[in-house]
Amino acid sequence: MSGIKDRHRLVLQHVVILIFLTQSCGGQHQMIGPTQPVVAMIGDDIILPCHLEPAVDAVDLTVDWSRKDLKPRSVYVRREGVELLTEQNPLYTGRTSLSVNKLQCGDVSLKLSTVQLSDAGTYKCLVPKFNAESVVTLAVGSVSSPVIELTNVKNKMVLECKSNGWYPEPQMLWVYSEGKPISVEPTKIVRGSDGLYAVSSKVTVEKGQSYSFNCKVQQKNISQIKETHIHVSGDLFMVQSNTAVHITINLTVCLISVGTAVILIWKCGQKKTKNKRLEDEFQNNEEDLEHVQQTIKKLKEQKTSLKNQREKLITLIQEDKTEKKEIMNMLETFVLGKQRQKLTNKEKDLEKRTEVHDELLKMTEKLMEEIENIIIQITERKGKLEKDKEQIIKHLREKQRNEKDFEETVRETSEKQ
Structure with a gap:
């Protein structure tokens, strides 16, 4: 009788130890999630990380993703290998999934497609069998x-x-x-x-x-x-x-302002060259030449600046064409769904950007052409002023010779008398 009691006591001890080990083993599993919020941009496809530690095959386990601020709160539910779509909040219809291959390794991370502004919030990842859960915060931008x-x-x-x-x-x-x-x-x-x-x-x-x-x-x-x-x-x-x-x-205002300056210089020169005294004409001519040379210098600097801008714009347009070609190649690979829509939208944005760059390039080239024409006109004016200067110098020398001859004649006449 004593032996039977000892056997019962031994069996009971084994049962207690087995239960303890089972509970301890189950309690060792914990859910690991990110310590920082997950950041996603609107329209992105993202992963909300969550996995069991130590790893265990979770293909046939119940996995529950939820948000307590929603009604119904369920974001994704999987039981015995089957997705329960009837319990899912309509906001997430067709946008959530788990990877079977990852589930085999205890990874129960949720894939969320085409992120929306309303997706921002706190998610709870739960595997009831191990009473393991984790919280993931999603920030949408x-x-x-x-x-x-x-x-x-x-x-x-x-x-x-x-x-x-x-x-x-x-x-x-x-x-x-x-x-x-x-x-x-x-x-x-x-x-x-x-x-x-x-x-x-x-x-x-x-x-x-x-x-x-x-x-x-x-x-x-x-x-x-x-x-x-x-x-x-x-x-x-x-x-x-x-x-x-x-x-x-306003290109017209810019060109008119430069053109007006040229006309004013020309009129000023015309008015001053009519001065009767050759000395004043010479001085006025020098001032006109200085103004013209300064104007030409400034216009050439502006032309150089525009030339640099044109080169930059040509580079940007080339980059636009390259990027557009890459997008078209990706679209030809039969990309479907939201990804194709994103590429299409990107292609449209790229076309608008290219139009802006083309327009700026045309404006730049037009302004360069106008400035070049003004430089030619002012250069012609400079040449005329230089010729006028030569004529004035020639007249001054003739005047000096005439005065000298007159003084010589007066001196000789006085000596004869």
């Missing part, structure tokens, strides 16, 4: 490259930096190329019906001086910074950015 528009206002130029389609609300900052902050108008922020923010800011500068500016738009929560650079040279402009920069400039 949207960015766009800023553009700079330049317009003439009397004796000043207004540079306006704009950027649409941001989330969360961004900051805009103007800085000199040296990195020093400058005083600008308050940033305007508007939130559209799509939930995205549009920002804009203006800075006004004096004409006739050169400036270099950077316009930065940043969102620290999603670690995103977009910027563009512009160099304004005198009354002209020069683009120094790979980003499309829209510039509105």
Whole structure:
């Protein structure tokens, strides 16, 4: 009888130990997730990381992804190898999946396609068998490259930096190329019906001086910074950015101002050359020549600046063509669904950017042609002034000889008397 009790006691001990080991073994499994928020841009396909440690085959296990702020809260549910779509929140229909190959290694990470603004939030990853869960925070953002528009206002130029389609609300900052902050108008922020923010800011500068500016738009929560650079040279402009920069400039005003200066110089010269005294004519001629030479020098500097801009624009257009060719090659590989839509949208944006670069190139070449014509006209005027100078010098010498001859004649006449 004592032996039977000992056997029962031994069996009971084994059972207790077995239960303890089973519970201990089950308790060792834990869910591992990211310690930092996952950041995704609108339209991206992303992975919300989550895996069991130690690794175990989870193909036939229940996996539950949810958000407690939703009704229904279920984002994705998988039980015994089958997805339960009826329990899924409609916001995620057709956009969530798990990898079977990864499930075999205990990786229950959720793939979320075509991220939307409403996807931002806190997700819970749960495997009930091991009572293992983890939390993943998803931050959703949207960015766009800023553009700079330049317009003439009397004796000043207004540079306006704009950027649409941001989330969360961004900051805009103007800085000199040296990195020093400058005083600008308050940033305007508007939130559209799509939930995205549009920002804009203006800075006004004096004409006739050169400036270099950077316009930065940043969102620290999603670690995103977009910027563009512009160099304004005198009354002209020069683009120094790979980003499309829209510039509105009144070419007619620029050309008329230069042309007017030429006409004024010509009229001034005409008026002064009519002066009866040769000495004054000579002095006026010298002043006209100096003005003309300074004008030619300034125009040549502007022409060089435009030439550099043209080369940069040609480079940008070539880059646009290369990128467009790459997109077309990708579309020919039969990319489907959202990825194809993203490529198509990118191709449209690229076409718009190319149009801007083409327009700037045409404006630049037109202005170069006009400046070249003015340089030719002023050079002709310079040649005429130089000929007039030679004639004036010739007349002065003749006058001096005549005066000398007259004085000699008077002297001889006096001696004879």
